[in-house]
Amino acid sequence: MAQSMSMGMRNTARVALVSLVMIGAGVLVTGCQSDPDIDITKLGLATDPPEQLYKQGLANMKAGNLAEASRKFDSIDRQNPFSEWGRKALVMSTFTKYRLGQYDEAVTTGNRYMKQYPRSDDSAYVQYLIGLSYSKQIADVTQDQRAASRTIDAMSVVVKDxxxxxxxxxxxxxxxxxxxxxxxxxxxxxxxxxxxxxxxxAISRFRVVVERYGNTNQVEEALARLVEAYYAMGVTEEAQTAAAVLGHNYPDSQWYADSFKLLKGGGLEPRENSGSWISRAGAKLLGT
Incomplete structure (x- = not known):
């Protein structure tokens, strides 16, 4: 009899537990159905087919609503990765993020595209967007120039590949x-x-400009500053060589006129020493 009572209690407990679970599920379902304020679109869940989402994204772009367009393209990417619609959405997601000024996000999305589709019809464009995103972040020369270096790297891929x-x-x-x-x-x-x-x-910095960035608009001043620095140190032969290279490559430059005047004041004139690193670097200037 005791055994029968024990089994009966266990059956009753099981029935009660199942009932609680069913009641809880019913409350959850009823709550969802009766609450008119729940909007799953506000939860970032786009449930339309990818083609329709893509068209919606384009429509939002045309209307100037880039933020909403970006969300549509991101939804396609999340729900349909590695599909053709997902590929196209990644392109547009990179573009909209770039246009929104979300440059780091654009670079991240673009790099993901390039890893997945390096030889697609849109890969050149996406790589270009990556470069543009870095370029937009280039700061004044008084600040860090990592964005400039990354711009060169990204845009060099466009040119080369x-x-x-x-x-x-x-x-x-x-x-x-x-x-x-x-x-x-x-x-x-x-x-x-x-x-x-x-x-x-100072000379070590000006040397970097002359040797590494000889085709930039900074090289004239760099040569003139080398004249100034070497002259101040009493290394007149290098000062004369820097002035000679400057005059050979930029004879009408004001920087050359100033360097010539500085040397003349000390009884010197521009004269190139072919064994100098400045002479070797100068031979490449007009060809860069």
Whole structure:
């Protein structure tokens, strides 16, 4: 009898537990059905087919609602990865993020596209967007220039891997601008040292400009500053060589006129020493 009572109690407990679970589920379902304020679209869940979401994204772009367009494209990417619609959505997601000024996000999305579809019809465009996103983040030469270096890296891929694309010309222009920025940063630091009469430190910066960034708009001043620094140190042969290289490559430059005047004041004139590193670097200037 005791055993029968025990089994009966266990059956009753089981029935009660099942009832509680069913009641709880019923409350949850009833609550969802009766609550008119729940909107799953506000939870970031887009449930339309990818083709329809893509069209909605394009419509939002046309209306100027880039943020909503970006959300539509991101929904396609999340729900349909590695599909053709997912691929197209990644392109548009990169573009809308770039246009929204979300440059880091655009780079992340673009890089993911390039890893998955490096040889697709849109890969040149996406790589170009990556470069543009870096380019937009280039700061004044008084600040960090990592974005300039990354612009050069990204745009060099456009030029090298997609030489026939329509983006090459602008990619090259962005590379030139970024190189000018990097050279400008070196000049800024070099002038800082020069003003404090730390001539060796200054020369090392100006040398980087002449040897590495010879085709930028900073090289004339760099050569003139080398004249100034070497002359101040009493290393007149290098000062004369820097002035000679400057005059050979930029005879009408005001920087050359100033350097010539400085040497003349000390009874010197520009004269090139072919064994100098400046002479070797100068031979490459007009060809860069």
């Amino acid at each position: 997609y030489p026939k694309s329509e983006y090459v010309e602008d990619a090259q222009a962005k590379i030139r601008f970024a190189r000018d920025q990097l050279a400008g940063k070196e000049m800024q630091i070099g002038r800082y040292y020069l003003e404090r009469k730390e001539y060796l430190a």
